[in-house]
Amino acid sequence: MIKPSELFPYAFDEKYSKPVAYFSMEFAVDQPLKIYSGGLGFLAGSHLRSAYELKQNLIGIGILWKKGYYDQERNQDQTLKVSFRDKDYSFLTDTNIVFPITIHGSKVYVKAYLLKPEVFHSAPLFLLSTDIPENDYLAQTISHRLYDPNETTRIAQSILLGIGGATLLDVLGRQTDIYHMNEGHALPMCFYLLHKYKKLEEVQKRVAFTTHTPEKAGNEEHSMPLLHSMSFFNGLTQDEVNDYVYPENGVLNYTLTALRLAKRANGVSQLHGEVSRKMWGDYKGICEITAITNAQNKTYWSDPDLDQALTRNDDQALIARKKELKKKLFRVVANQTGKLFDENVLTIVWARRFAGYKRANLLLADYNRFLKIANNTEYPVQIIWAGKPYPEDFAAINIFNEIYWKTKDLPNCTVVTGYELWLSGHLKKGSDIWLNNPRLYHEASGTSGMTAAMNASVNLSIPDGWVPEFSQHGKNAFIIETANDLLTPESKDKIEGQNLLNVLEKEIIPTYYKNPQAWQSIVKASMTDVLPFFDAGRMADQYYKELYNF
Known part of the structure; x- marks a missing residue:
C-alpha cells in the first residue's frame, strides 16, 4: 500500500498545503500516455505540471483508458480512419490496490495505477482500471474507450471516476479537504460524499467544480430511472436525490447538479464565466460561478x-x-x-x-x-x-x-x-x-x-x-x-x-x-x-x- 506521505517528492509550499483531489476524465500529461482527447485533457495536464512546480498538495484522479481515445489513421484513399488498439505503459506503477464498487447493481473491481511525479514532472496521478481478471468482459470494457458512445457505458465510466476515485482516497487514507471536479463527469463522487456525510452542507464545503461547456446541449444528462438502475447515486434512493438536487422533468443534468452540490464553481475564461451565469443563473440552488481563465504550462x-x-x-x-x-x-x-x-x-x-x-x-x-x-x-x-x-x-x-x-x-x-x-x-x-x-x-x-x-x-x-x-x-x-x-x-x-x-x-x-x-x-x-x-x-x-x- 502506498502511503499518502510517500506520494510527493517535495515538501508542500505553505500556501498550497490544503489537500486537494482533482478529478478529470482525461489528462494530457505527456505524449506517451494516451488518455486524452482534446482541450479538457491539455488543460488538466498543464494543471498537474504547474501543481508540481509550485509544490502543491494536489493529486489527480483519472481513468487508465486501455484503448485511449482512438488512433487517427488513413484509409487507402487517404480519408480518415478510426482505429482502436490496446496500450500498455511500463512507466506506471501498479499500486496493488484493488477494491470493489457497485455499477448497475453488480460488484465491479477497480485497480489503481500511479503516475509518479518524477516520471513527467507532474503532481501524482492515480489512474483507475476495470480491465482486470477479477471482472467479466463487460465490466472490463468500462475503462477501454474514452467517451464510449454507448450511453450506459458512459454512465458507468462516470461512476468509475467519481465513486471509484472517492473510494480510492478512503482506501489510501488520504485526507482530502477539496474534491475538485474538472467538468461534470465525476458527478457520482458527490453522491458518494452525500452517502458518507449524510448532509448536503458537508458535501458542499468539500466540492469545487469547473464547467467547460457553454452550450446546454453539450452538458451531459440522463433519465433518473436509468441513472438509478446504474447505481449512479451510490445507494441513495430517488426520493433522497430529488430532495437534494430536484432534477427537472425526471432528467438529471450533470452540470446543473454539480452547481447545486458544489460550494463554488468557475468558468474557464472571463467571457465564459458571464455565459455560464446567464445559462444557469435562473435555476434555484446553484452555487456562485466565478471565472478562472485557463492557462498552459x-x-x-x-x-x-x-x-x-x-x-x-x-x-x-x-x-x-x-x-x-x-x-x-x-x-x-x-x-x-x-x-x-x-x-x-x-x-x-x-x-x-x-x-x-x-x-x-x-x-x-x-x-x-x-x-x-x-x-x-x-x-x-x-x-x-x-x-x-x-x-x-x-x-x-x-x-x-x-x-x-x-x-x-x-x-x-x-x-x-x-x-x-x-x-x-x-x-x-x-x-x-x-x-x-x-x-x-x-x-x-x-x-x-x-x-x-x-x-x-x-x-x-x-x-x-x-x-x-x-x-x-x-x-x-x-x-x-x-x-x-x-x-x-x-x-x-x-x-x-x-x-x-x-x-x-x-x-x-x-x-x-x-x-x-x-x-x-x-x-x-x-x-x-x-x-x-x-x-x-x-x-x-x-x-x-x-x-x-x-
Whole structure:
C-alpha cells in the first residue's frame, strides 16, 4: 500500500498545503500516455505540471483508458480512419490496490495505477482500471474507450471516476479537504460524499467544480430511472436525490447538479464565466460561478531557444530559430503527406478538436477566393489542418475528408493526422499564424492559442474564450470581425468566412512579406503579452486562492 506521505517528492509550499483531489476524465500529461482527447485533457495536464512546480498538495484522479481515445489513421484513399488498439505503459506503477464498487447493481473491481511525479514532472496521478481478471468482459470494457458512445457505458465510466476515485482516497487514507471536479463527469463522487456525510452542507464545503461547456446541449444528462438502475447515486434512493438536487422533468443534468452540490464553481475564461451565469443563473440552488481563465504550462510547451532570443531582444536569432522549427514541422508533414513546405513562406495552421462549431472548413467557405490566396505565387501561403473528430461524429469526419479532397492537389495545403501532444507542439512551434474561428460564445476557453503565442505564432481568432483578455488587433494578434448575433448560423458563417479572408489578404499577408519589421514586432508582442498570465502557474495559484479557499 502506498502511503499518502510517500506520494510527493517535495515538501508542500505553505500556501498550497490544503489537500486537494482533482478529478478529470482525461489528462494530457505527456505524449506517451494516451488518455486524452482534446482541450479538457491539455488543460488538466498543464494543471498537474504547474501543481508540481509550485509544490502543491494536489493529486489527480483519472481513468487508465486501455484503448485511449482512438488512433487517427488513413484509409487507402487517404480519408480518415478510426482505429482502436490496446496500450500498455511500463512507466506506471501498479499500486496493488484493488477494491470493489457497485455499477448497475453488480460488484465491479477497480485497480489503481500511479503516475509518479518524477516520471513527467507532474503532481501524482492515480489512474483507475476495470480491465482486470477479477471482472467479466463487460465490466472490463468500462475503462477501454474514452467517451464510449454507448450511453450506459458512459454512465458507468462516470461512476468509475467519481465513486471509484472517492473510494480510492478512503482506501489510501488520504485526507482530502477539496474534491475538485474538472467538468461534470465525476458527478457520482458527490453522491458518494452525500452517502458518507449524510448532509448536503458537508458535501458542499468539500466540492469545487469547473464547467467547460457553454452550450446546454453539450452538458451531459440522463433519465433518473436509468441513472438509478446504474447505481449512479451510490445507494441513495430517488426520493433522497430529488430532495437534494430536484432534477427537472425526471432528467438529471450533470452540470446543473454539480452547481447545486458544489460550494463554488468557475468558468474557464472571463467571457465564459458571464455565459455560464446567464445559462444557469435562473435555476434555484446553484452555487456562485466565478471565472478562472485557463492557462498552459510554459515549461512544457515553450521553446527555450525562442525564449532566450526574445529575452535578448535578438531578432535575428528569433527569426533563425523559428525557421529551424518550421523545418522540423515540415519534415513531419512531408513524411505524412509527401508535400514539402518552405520555411520562408507564411504558414497558417488550424489545429484543434474537430467539432462542428469550431468550423475547420471556414477558410474554404468561399472556395474560389480561397484558391486565389492559395495559388498566389508572389505572396505565397502554406496551410495545415489537424485535429481529431469524435469517432462517431460523422459530420465532423466528413469535414476532415472534405478538406483533404479540396486541398489534395494543392502542394502548399494539407491535412495531417495524429493530433496529439507531440504533433501539437510541432504545429505551434512551426506555424506563423494560429487560426481559431469557432462560432462566437461556443468556445469556453480555447487554450491552444496560448501555447502558439509562446512559440512565436500569431493568433488569428474570433474574439471568443480567452482571446478578448489577450488580443490587441494588429499589435499582438489579429481578430476576425464577427457577424450580427441575430443572423442565422449559416449567414454568420458566410460573413465571418469573408471577414477571415479579408484579414489574411489585406493585413496579415502584406505585413509578413512587405513589412517584416512590423511583423516581428507583432510576434514579439504576442510572446511577451501571453506571459505570465496565461502560464498555468498563475492558474494553479488562483485555484488555491479563489476556488479552494472555503
